[in-house]
Amino acid sequence: MLNRIANAIFGCFAVIAPLSFSAEKDKPQLSPLEEYQKEIQPILKKHCYDCHDADVAKADLNLEYFDDLDKIHGAQETWQTVLERIYAFEMPPPGKNDLPFDKQSKIVQWLKKLPKPEKPDCDQIANDRNANFYRGHVMSRRINRAEYANTIRDLFGVRVAVEELLPADGGGGEGFDTAGNALFTSSIHIEKYIAAADLVLTTVLPDKASKLAPEIKAARVRILGSNAKPSKKEARVTAQEVVSRISRLAFRRPAETSEVERALQLFDRAFDRGDDYVPSLRLALKSVLVSPNFLFLVEPEPDEKGVQPLAALPLASRLSYFIWSSMPDEELLALAESGKLLDPNVYRQQVHRMLQDAKAAALGERFALQWLDLERLGGEVRPDAQKFPEFDSELQRVMLGEVEAVFNYIVKSDSSLLELIDADYTFANERLAKIYGVSDVMGEELRKVAFADKNRGGVTGMAAVHAITSYPLRTSPVLRGRWVLEALIGEKVKPPPPDVPALEETQEKAKDLPLRAQLELHRAKAECASCHDKMDPLGFGMENYDVLGRWREKEGEHAIDSTGKLPSGETFTGPAGLKKILMSRKDDVVKHLVRKMTGYAFGRELNKFDDCVVDKAVEALQQNNYRPSVLVEHIALSFPFRHRFYPKIIVQAATEQKEK
């Protein structure tokens, strides 16, 4: 332990060390290769090869492979990681081949001299010129289940319960259901889209206008337009007007005559056999709702291939599905149709207008919950019903609602995103407030509640987070620590090694020790320690919260010890202390949030060409009090968001021929 503390203290010198080392001029000058072979490789051999040679190659890292400089320069990202892990005293794992201070600084100094991975400029996206064997991403993607429900809501102005009809979607890219490559269509989808269209249209366009709820009545009037009861003669022309108007909204672009005619064939089919006007119209509109032009966010291929700016209409859809998870409204659509949207000032104004619209709540609902990995709460991850009878679907909704509400409050008031970490308020209703020990909140409505207690406020104090990072019957500092690292700081934690026999014996003996003592035994093993040293302290900082997020001082008979000590040597106590630690790493937290939101907006995995967008966004946030509008604007205005790459491949007519 002493050794580690010493390391942590002396580690500081490593930063300034390079000066003194480079001053050693009297030593005979070694060539870079000689330097590596004579001074660096022996250290690696002694302290790293045990795990990272050709045979073992833990974490897929084989350092033995690097026997010349070309190989090293060809793997800049790998060496960057090596530097980060050694510099942070995470490697070699403590207790295993400990690296003496002088060797540590020597290797850090050498690693720092290596050429940094190249950062491309901001006005680039990956394409076949700058990336080898580049395969594009699916950008004309299917709208996901939540987007489908929102789009129906905004198309007709009525919320119809269509969501449970449709199969759930998986995630891809940076972990969101906006990734086109990971959104699949099966025959079950088509069947459900037909059923959903039936349900929607019979709801918003019922046969008779009488005895309708006001919102349905309004929707019906809006759909039918000025002539709700056309004569037989007028019927087709009127239907044509309706179908064309609804198709424009549904397809997010003006409908072509041929498309309208196609839908009208169904109108004719029904009307000619004697169906009434409204049911005949419903059949035509049903085909609009099952059409791929509605179900897919279409980005047509321009004549000119390669990297191209997006046309105004697809850009409008990208923007509205990013901020609203729904279709463009009339204003945005009209600006896209006229092309004015391509004016950066107009575009920027739209971004800000959209953020102030109530529909921007989708950012909390869709982005924040997926980013923080809270969507599984109440499904696969659920507190035990017997031990925690308080947890029901209502409480689940409120818990998630709190996260959404806080996120959306920050967006709406354009206050600092850092409040996600250390706000002195939250949103709660009576049930949730009770969990938090706040007594004067009444009723079901979530409302802003101020905290004097520094232990609350921010996501680490939220019940949904405590519940999702617990096992059904107990809390787990490991899961909580891992969550903090992965969801907030953006660090990846390796899965545990498969079998740790020595540990079991010790743990058999340690059965009655408090959880912390058991975990410390576990961490005594070097290969466990490198990760658990990072995770567990963070998780212990949250041990005062039980599975449902209630404050506690004891677990069973053991008093909760919520002190934590990080590999860096920093120590802290309890949730309030944890928040301070997170604030001291706010650059990491913000960068991770930026990456996540960028991935959400782009609908794909980020690559090195996006680094610049991310870095610039972080800078912009730092200079502008971390205001969410700055981030959203930055992403929406970024080059990759407004452009796409179209590979130059001649489309084979063969498949189309097959259709005929």
Added chain:
Amino acid sequence: MNVLRNNRLARRTFLRGMGVTLGLPLLNAMGKVLPGASPEAAAKATAARNVQAPVRMACLFFPNGVWEKNWFPDQEGADYEIPFALEPLARHKKDFLVFSNFDKKHSHQGDGHYAKTANFLTGLQVRKTPGKDISVGGISIDQLCAQQVGRHTPLPSLELGVDPVISGIDSVVGYTRLYGCYISWRSPNQPVAREIDPRLGYERLFGVIQAGKNGGRQTKESKQASDNQALLDLVLEDANSLRRKLGRDDQYKLDEYLDSVRDVERRLEYFSTPEGRLWKPTASLDVEDIAAPKGAPGDHQEHVRLMLDLMAIAFWTDSTRISSFMFANDVSPKNFSQLVPGASSHHELSHHQNKAEKFEPYSKINRWHSEQLAYFLDKLKAIKEGEGNVLDNSMILFGSSMSDGNRHDPNNLPIILAGKAGGKIKSGRHIKNEKRTPLCNLYVSMLERMGTPVESFGDSTAAIDLG
């Protein structure tokens, strides 16, 4: 007819890229038709004989492996002692095979779960990706069958589950979580969505879409069905003209849409054309004594059983002959404390670290899964069919994609095959394979019994002798 034949040819070529090598010309699934015989002659020959009930196939997956010591029998052959985790199956002992030493070599690399589950029924490599370029190496065995015998039934196949697909990626291991949510793959790159709501599943089997079968009789439903048919025709036109406007990367996603629309069209057509089956199920599709279940229940066991009921009904009515079912997504942390005393999170317990306090409840969860299989086999046995019952005419694969959950081993997979495939399996034994026998060898044997023989499947090296 010509169109169909061409399609079939194209499909055969297509399958080659999917980890499957087709051997003999496709056999008609309904009878023992010799290669080369004309369909008419074959039909006559079959009709002359007593028409045999078709073979059904279901693939049931449970997550997180097993506590091996309580799952695998010690003795080989018929006289083995039923191990703890299989005890609920004791009453069916004569009707299933239990195997040991099945392996999936392509799952030895990659992460602990996703690289093992997504390819449970394909046997090939799962590509490591958070979402782009998703691939499980090949088509899954159920979908392969569905493509070949699916045309005989209203639904080519029925994919069922209990939990919704979960979003997100596992950033630690670099795989999208959806790999843990699908075992049925229509192609290496396209998973098949599944139904998790028993009521909606019921409607799918017996709802509007079947209404077309009333033939001449016009009802509200049959009108709707034929309207839907007309609608899909037009929507296909939409899709085809849209396809021409898209770039290469986007086209293949739209192709999924096109294929799916065609599948649904085919279902609609199925009912509007005269009945083609020589063999008649003992229950017809419009059986009125099958009560529709009410929504998805909160109780896990109840939910599982409703879905298995649905599968039994689908087999009984010959609505489909192929089905797959996932007890849960892989890595499922489902809380079992209500169903299994002393248990909690399934995934947590599967990492038992050889501690009795964990492996005991873990093993009991394995046993609970066997109990559900026993329940399902009861159901199938209760449905009489010809001389025997539906189970006699089925192959029910039941298993997990890893052996020991603590080590994530893809060798010695826990695998059971219940049913006799219409007398083509000698069940009631523990078959101890040579170590590292590819699981796909079993799939080759199963495909043969489905009337869709292949030379190889996935990483198969031979067939398993099922008697």
